Amino acid sequence: MTNDFMGPPWxxxxxxxxxxxxxxxxxxxxxxxxxIRAELxxxxxxxxxxxxxxxxxxxxCWVEPGRSTVPDGANVCYFDRGRGWLRYVFVRRSADPQITVEEVFWQ
Structure with a gap:
């Protein structure tokens, strides 16, 4: 078994x-x-x-950590010049790493 981490597409x-x-x-x-999904x-x-x-x-659009003290936690992708956001978490599992979108908001 290698230590190579699976790569994209996620x-x-x-x-x-x-x-x-x-x-x-x-x-x-x-x-x-x-x-945004296609890029993530x-x-x-x-x-x-x-x-x-x-x-x-x-x-x-831009991305930043949800909390600066937890950079591996949820991230927020702001879109439409800040009118909306998409909050996601990247789970680093060796067998099946994936991105989970927890919230989408737009106004």
């Missing part, structure tokens, strides 16, 4: 309420969330550590 799962919220938004917001599942480290690991998020 699996993404949604908390049921987050998926329902995403599906209820207007089409242009859903398209923006889908673009293909970037080498979904927490974006290091200059070579920055994703090509859509314009008006």
């Amino acid at each position: 699996q993404m799962d949604w908390v049921r309420s987050a998926r329902a919220d995403r599906d209820a938004y207007p089409e242009h917001v859903r398209d923006l969330i889908d673009a 599942v293909t970037v080498k480290d979904p927490y974006f550590r290091g200059i070579d690991n920055l994703p090509d998020l859509p314009e008006g």
